[in-house]
Amino acid sequence: MTFQAYEPHIKVKPQMLADAAVVGLAEQLQIANTVTHGADYSAFDGTKDQTITKRVKGTLPIRQYAVRNDRTEEIVTDEYSEQTVNVTVSRTRPYSALRLTDEQKDWDFQDGWGELLLDQTQAMGEYLEQGVLDQIKNAPFEIVRVVDTAAAAKTAALSVGENVWHKFFTNLVLDMKKMRNPDLQLTAQVGYDIASELMTNVALTKDQGTGVSALTSSTLGKIAGVTIELNPFIPHDVGYIYAKSSVVVHSSVASIPNSVPFGASASANGWAVRWLMDYETGRLTDRSVIDCYAGYQYTKDHLTVMDQQGIGHVGKDDFFVRGVKFGLKGGTLGTIDKKPGDGKSDTPGGNPESLLAMAFANKRITTEIAAGQSWSSFVAPASAPAGE
Numbered sequence: 262m263t264f265q266a267y268e269p270h271i272k273v274k275p276q277m278l279a280d281a282a283v284v285g286l287a288e289q290l291q292i293a294n295t296v297t298h299g300a301d302y303s304a305f306d307g308t309k310d311q312t313i314t315k316r317v318k319g320t321l322p323i324r325q326y327a328v329r330n331d332r333t334e335e336i337v338t339d340e341y342s343e344q345t346v347n348v349t350v351s352r353t354r355p356y357s358a359l360r361l362t363d364e365q366k367d368w369d370f371q372d373g374w375g376e377l378l379l380d381q382t383q384a385m386g387e388y389l390e391q392g393v394l395d396q397i398k399n400a401p402f403e404i405v406r407v408v409d410t411a412a413a414a415k416t417a418a419l420s421v422g423e424n425v426w427h428k429f430f431t432n433l434v435l436d437m438k439k440m441r442n443p444d445l446q447l448t449a450q451v452g453y454d455i456a457s458e459l460m461t462n463v464a465l466t467k468d469q470g471t472g473v474s475a476l477t478s479s480t481l482g483k484i485a486g487v488t489i490e491l492n493p494f495i496p497h498d499v500g501y502i503y504a505k506s507s508v509v510v511h512s513s514v515a516s517i518p519n520s521v522p523f524g525a526s527a528s529a530n531g532w533a534v535r536w537l538m539d540y541e542t543g544r545l546t547d548r549s550v551i552d553c554y555a556g557y558q559y560t561k562d563h564l565t566v567m568d569q570q571g572i573g574h575v576g577k578d579d580f581f582v583r584g585v586k587f588g589l590k591g592g593t594l595g596t597i598d599k600k601p602g603d604g605k606s607d608t609p610g611g612n613p614e615s616l617l618a619m620a621f622a623n624k625r626i627t628t629e630i631a632a633g634q635s636w637s638s639f640v641a642p643a644s645a646p647a648g649e
Contacts, residue, residue, distance in 0.1 A: 278374070279525035279536045282382045282551060287530040289386030291479050291490060293393045295448040296508040298531025322630045323572055337633030355388050356552035357381040363545050374538070374549060381551045385534065389512075392557050394494060396508045397450065397501050400559040401581045403610035403617060404436050405599040407590040410458055427464035430485040433502050433585050439621045440582035440601065440610075441564055444504035447487045452497035454589060456481060459489060498592035503584035511556040559584075564616045568628040576616035578609045 287294070321341055359377055366373055408429045418425045434447065451459065459465050465482040481489040487502055495501070514535035517524040523538040537550045561579035568574060588594035601610040602618030610617035619626055 275523050275525040275536065275538070276527070278378060279527040279534065280529075282378055282536060283527040283529045283532060283534050285379055285382045286386045286389075286532055286534060289383055290390050290532075292397070292450060292492070293389055293510060293532075294530065295488075295490070295505060296393055296503075296510055297506050298510050298512075321572075322633075323570060324630070324633070335636040337635055339633050352554060352556040353392070354552060354554055355385060356550055357384050358548070358550045360541075361547040361549070363547075366547060374547070377549065378536075378551075381549065382534070385551060385553075389510075389532070389555055391494070392555060393508055393510060394450075394492070396557045396559045397503055397584065398495065400503075400507070400584055401561075401608045402584060402586040403440065403580055403582065403599075403601050403608050404585045405594060406433060406436070406585060406587045407592075407594050407596060407598060408587065409590045411590075424462065424464045426459060426462045427484055429587075430464075430487055430502075433587060434485055434487065436585055436600075437502070437504070437582065439623070440580070440617060441562070441620055442504055442582050444506040444583060445486075446505040447502055448505070449487050449489050449500050449502040450492040450495060451481075451489060451500035452492065452495050454497040454592075455500050456489075456491045458589075459484070465489070496588075496593045498589040499594065500587050501584060502587065506560055507581075507583035508557060508559050511554075513554045514552070515554070564620055566616045566619050566626050568626050570628075572628075574616075574626060574628065578615060578617075580608070580610050580615075580617045582617070 322339055324337065324339075326336055359381065361374070361377065406429070408425065410425060415425050418428065430449075437447070459481055462484075464484050466484070467482045479491050481491055483489065510531070512528075512531070512533045514526045514533045517526065517535070517537070521537050521539055524536060526533065526535040528534075532553075534551055534553045537552075539548055540546070541548055559581060560583055561581050562583070563575055563577075563579050564582075565573040565575050586594070590596055599605055599611075601615065601621040602613045603611055604613060605611035609615055610621075612618060616626070
């Protein structure tokens with residue numbers, strides 16, 4: 262008689278499955294891995310209307326006191342005040358809930374919840390992916406560029422030793438620097454028509470691949486330091502170049518209820534999910550829920566521009582300076598570029614007098630210094646009566 266070695270059953274613990282789910286989720290995502298996760302947005306947990314208040318510093322003038330003057334004039338004091346800006350993150354609570362009868366579990370799904378758990382995380386990944394993409398697509402772009410890829414334009418560029426696409430992407434990077442974008446980790450999402458142009462262009466440094474993740478398989482390569490990604494969910498002749506900090510994504514999970522016999526939470530690559538499972542005895546059915554809290558917000562900046570005295574002034578308006586929208590000339594975006602200061606009113610930077618227009622044109626603003634109050638004549642404000 263031949264005896265077969267005993268193989269013990271493997272008990273799959275909920276934490277192991279939750280960890281597997283969140284790693285699978287991270288591998289599903291393309292765009293979400295190119296933006297900032299978490300950051301300070303944990304501060305939104307538990308806040309009213311998911312809003313926090315940010316402080317924007319005030320401006321102080323620098324005055325001159327003449328050397329060796331007769332001291333008949335006193336120095337003067339200035340008032341300092343700050344402003345506040347409310348930032349609201351759109352928060353959602355995505356979830357995937359499934360039921361699995363005994364018959365389905367035993368006969369239809371031989372690996373139990375393993376296959377379904379993967380399907381649930383994939384669905385969650387697709388939802389989060391679209392949330393990040395919507396933030397990028399709906400950002401108030403201050404710059405929109407179109408590139409001429411006609412044969413005549415390409416021939417003209419080659420005649421002076423240039424490549425149409427390399428020069429175009431170089432100019433897009435410079436556009437973002439002119440707008441004072443502080444982040445140089447840049448990615449571009451492009452549609453099929455632009456991808457077709459780029460994949461046959463000698464300026465593209467081809468991606469050789471480092472694995473089989475979705476991020477690697479969708480990467481076309483780099484031009485002018487910008488990582489190019491093919492995205493099937495945007496217009497075919499449109500693209501978006503953006504900094505990693507252009508969108509902030511935050512995810513967190515609720516606590517595990519005491520009444521749930523099977524539950525765990527896990528996080529990976531900045532993402533968090535919770536998995537709950539119980540058995541509905543009255544219907545002889547397993548139930549599984551994967552959920553999380555998710556929030557997205559594109560980043561807008563307050564700019565500081567120097568005046569004629571070299572004093573920095575922080576503006577009250579905020580601008581989206583960490584991305585540029587582009588497309589093929591004559592297509593979805595038309596034939597005319599949009600840039601700061603061009604008079605277009607769809608974004609605040611179109612105003613020629615906006616701080617963004619001044620910064621983009623490398624100009625200084627002209628300001629008048631308030632009269633101020635003499636040093637010895639300053640009188641402190643009277644205290645408010647009690648009860649007011």
